[in-house]
Amino acid sequence: MSDNQLTELIERYLDGSMTAEERTQFELLRKNDVTVESRVTEHKQFMGLLKQYGERLELQKRLDAIHDEIDVHALKEEVTIHPVWVVRMWRHHHSKISVAASIAIFAILSTLFFTGKLNSHDSRFVELRDEVSRLKISNDQLKQTVNTRLINGAKTTKPKPVNPGNFRGTGFALSSNGYIVTNYHVVNGADSIYVQNAAGESFHSKVIYTEPQNDIAILEINDSTFKNLGAVPYNFKKSSTDLGENVFTFGYPGGEVVFGPGALTSATGYQGDTTEYQVSIPVNPGNSGGPLLDDKGNIIGIINGKQTRVAGAAFAVKSAYLLKAIQNIPADSLSKSLTLNNRNTLAGLSRPQQLKKLKNYVFMVKVYNQ
Amino acid sequence: MNKELKASAPTDSEIVLGILNNSEIVLKRLYTAYFPMILQLIINNNGNEDDAKDIYQEAIIVLYNKIKSGEFELSSKLKTYIYSVCRRLWLKRLSQMNRYGGDIRDFEEYLPVEDEVDNHNERDTQFSKMENALQLLGEPCKTIMEDFYIHNRSMQDICERFGYTNADNAKTQKYKCLQRLKKLFFQQK
Numbered sequence: 001m002s003d004n005q006l007t008e009l010i011e012r013y014l015d016g017s018m019t020a021e022e023r024t025q026f027e028l029l030r031k032n033d034v035t036v037e038s039r040v041t042e043h044k045q046f047m048g049l050l051k052q053y054g055e056r057l058e059l060q061k062r063l064d065a066i067h068d069e070i071d072v073h074a075l076k077e078e079v080t081i082h083p084v085w086v087v088r089m090w091r092h093h094h095s096k097i098s099v100a101a102s103i104a105i106f107a108i109l110s111t112l113f114f115t116g117k118l119n120s121h122d123s124r125f126v127e128l129r130d131e132v133s134r135l136k137i138s139n140d141q142l143k144q145t146v147n148t149r150l151i152n153g154a155k156t157t158k159p160k161p162v163n164p165g166n167f168r169g170t171g172f173a174l175s176s177n178g179y180i181v182t183n184y185h186v187v188n189g190a191d192s193i194y195v196q197n198a199a200g201e202s203f204h205s206k207v208i209y210t211e212p213q214n215d216i217a218i219l220e221i222n223d224s225t226f227k228n229l230g231a232v233p234y235n236f237k238k239s240s241t242d243l244g245e246n247v248f249t250f251g252y253p254g255g256e257v258v259f260g261p262g263a264l265t266s267a268t269g270y271q272g273d274t275t276e277y278q279v280s281i282p283v284n285p286g287n288s289g290g291p292l293l294d295d296k297g298n299i300i301g302i303i304n305g306k307q308t309r310v311a312g313a314a315f316a317v318k319s320a321y322l323l324k325a326i327q328n329i330p331a332d333s334l335s336k337s338l339t340l341n342n343r344n345t346l347a348g349l350s351r352p353q354q355l356k357k358l359k360n361y362v363f364m365v366k367v368y369n370q
Numbered sequence: 371m372n373k374e375l376k377a378s379a380p381t382d383s384e385i386v387l388g389i390l391n392n393s394e395i396v397l398k399r400l401y402t403a404y405f406p407m408i409l410q411l412i413i414n415n416n417g418n419e420d421d422a423k424d425i426y427q428e429a430i431i432v433l434y435n436k437i438k439s440g441e442f443e444l445s446s447k448l449k450t451y452i453y454s455v456c457r458r459l460w461l462k463r464l465s466q467m468n469r470y471g472g473d474i475r476d477f478e479e480y481l482p483v484e485d486e487v488d489n490h491n492e493r494d495t496q497f498s499k500m501e502n503a504l505q506l507l508g509e510p511c512k513t514i515m516e517d518f519y520i521h522n523r524s525m526q527d528i529c530e531r532f533g534y535t536n537a538d539n540a541k542t543q544k545y546k547c548l549q550r551l552k553k554l555f556f557q558q559k
Contacts, residue, residue: 004545046552047519052493053500054520059434062394063427066401072409072419079410 006036010043125270125315127185127305129367130168130253130286167367170251170290170303171195171219174326176229177336178203178221181322182289182365183304184210187217195221195363198257202366209329214275214321215304218329219365220336232341233357234291236319237298241277243267249281249303249316250355251290252364259355260287262312264300269315270307277301280312289365292316297346297354382448389437401430404449407478408456414475416464425463429455432490446481454480458487503554511547518544 012018013026030037082088090097112118169186173179180195187193187207194202203223210217241247241264249260262281269276279292283306292301301316326338346354380388380399388396405426412422429452436442457480464474504512510532517523517531525537525544534540 003549004542007545007548008541042552046555049496049500050515050519053497054516056431056497057520059431060427062397063401063430066398067405067423067427069398070402070405072423075406075409076413076419079406079413081410081414 006039007043010040013040014044014047124308125305126285126308127183128169128253128283128285128288128303128314129183129186130284130288131166166369168252168286169288169365169367170286171363171365172250172289172291172299173229173232173361173363174218174340175338176231176341177338178226178229179208179336179338180205180219180221180363180365181302182217182219183302183317184212184215184217185304186289186365187219187367188212189369190367191369193219193368194366195219196366197363198359201225205365208333209325211321211325211328214317214325216302216317216322216325218325220334229361231343231345232361233345234293234297234299234361235342235344236323236340237294237300238320238323240267240318240320241294241300245300246295247279247281247292247300248351249283249287249290249292250358250362251283251287251303252362253284253286257359257362257364258287261351262314265312270305270313273315275321276304276315276317279303279314279316281314283314286364287314291358291362293346293354293358297344297349297358382444385448386437386442386444389434397434400448401426404452407449407453410477411453411456411475412460414477415460417460421460421463425456425459426452428459428490428494432486435490436486450479450481451483453478454483455487458483462487462491499555499558502558503551506554507547507551511543511550514544514547515551 009026013023018026030040109118167186167190169182171180171182171186174181187210190207193205193207195205196202203221203226205219205221205223208218208220243264243266245264247262247264249262251258251260260281260283262279264277265280266278268274269278277292277300279301281292281303283290283303287303288305290303291299292303294300298319299322300319302319302322303314303316305315307313307315323340326340329338346357349357380396380403385396385400388400405422408426408429409419409422412425413419417425432455433442433448433452457474457476461474504515507515514528514532517528518525525540528534528544529537529540532540534543
């Protein structure tokens with residue numbers, strides 16, 4: 001039986017034009033021959049698809065005819081959402097608007113800048129380590145030459161031949177054998193630390209203990225050229241000091257050691273911090289870590305910060321916390337014994353004489369880092 | 371014009387009955403009633419009026435076939451159904467063209483109609499295969515196939531049209547054509 005004949009049979013079978021006899025015969029064939037069976041289903045499906053395809057074409061034609069009657073153009077106008085005038089204006093003029101806006105913003109910002117309105121007026125706590133950078137030095141030199149040096153009296157006045165360090169603070173001796181205390185924020189992040197005495201000699205030092213919460217750092221001079229300092233003239237006060245006591249500090253806000261007189265004004269520090277005193281002493285960046293002494297020459301604290309834009313509000317860590325920190329130093333960090341002097345040889349001396357003695361025990365702490 | 375169309379919008383059951391009865395008028399009313407809605411959707415989402423026509427007609431075909439097959443149940447408004455199908459089709463088309471920016475500006479509420487659209491697309495690919503196969507088949511086979519199988523013309527008519535003297539010759543020709551058509555159709559990937 002040829003292909004065509006089979007197809008014809010299938011067609012006749014499907015459209016029902018077979019006689020009953022032919023039909024039973026064909027059904028038998030279908031049952032027995034798998035290929036015939038599959039041909040029948042295939043043909044049926046294909047015809048169905050062809051029919052549907054025709055219907056689809058016809059429907060499409062009908063829809064197209066309907067569509068042609070619609071005035072699409074008018075409808076389009078109607079349904080298009082016209083943006084509000086702001087958007088239209090932006091689309092047409094956005095470059096001009098941008099330029100105008102930039103100029104306006106620039107004008108406002110520069111006005112604010114030149115009138116000083118951009119500077120914040122908050123009073124804040126500042127740590128008093130001195131950041132010494134090449135830029136600042138040259139800036140200061142420039143200022144000097146035009147003779148309009150207004151602020152930052154603390155900055156170095158003489159250009160130094162040696163690298164003065166990235167940061168600078170003050171420290172003072174705890175014992176005659178080279179233990180020095182300063183502020184943690186002065187030495188934080190340091191690669192190397194030198195301390196410089198009043199005679200201008202520098203000694204390499206290392207940090208042996210820190211207490212960041214109290215802003216205390218203990219250094220040890222580990223330089224071979226360092227000689228014993230001789231007995232420390234002051235002692236450390238354990239109890240707290242009363243308000244109104246005359247106090248003074250001695251430190252290195254600049255290249256030279258500077259005396260700062262003042263009074264103890266409050267028993268608590270910045271925002272009521274009980275670990276600190278508030279003192280009225282003129283201090284500047286570089287004073288951090290300096291000693292705070294009372295009239296008799298007892299160490300009562302360590303200068304560590306001041307409040308900006310508030311007159312006469314400097315802060316000092318109470319000496320009791322320094323003593324606590326000294327006790328907390330692990331024994332194996334100490335290569336030499338750290339014994340605090342408890343004899344005060346400053347008491348009864350006049351202030352200039354006290355300072356003369358003190359000078360040898362107060363150091364400039366120079367911090368180098370990357 | 372829009373208002374006029376809205377006023378004449380047929381009810382949903384009218385449409386279903388009309389389509390089942392092959393009513394040309396109902397089809398036309400259905401078509402004109404909701405076309406503005408879809409035009410609005412497409413035009414305001416990166417399309418033009420030709421896209422709107424394509425998409426809308428596809429949606430109408432989906433609806434038409436669904437009603438014809440008897441599966442359609444009026445569980446939502448026809449308007450919502452048409453809108454949802456169009457929305458889905460248009461999202462698909464947009465992502466094919468890489469023009470889809472991640473959001474679409476909607477004008478109506480819509481239903482999830484993923485399955486229906488997928489079925490429709492599947493069938494569409496079959497139809498385009500068939501169209502290709504018919505094109506490749508060439509004349510006179512194409513016309514013979516269309517006349518006989520789609521338009522249900524008799525063999526007699528076809529004989530006369532193509533000038534076959536013998537009905538048997540015409541029949542043989544027809545089967546040859548069918549054979550080739552099937553081959554062309556199934557060859558396509």
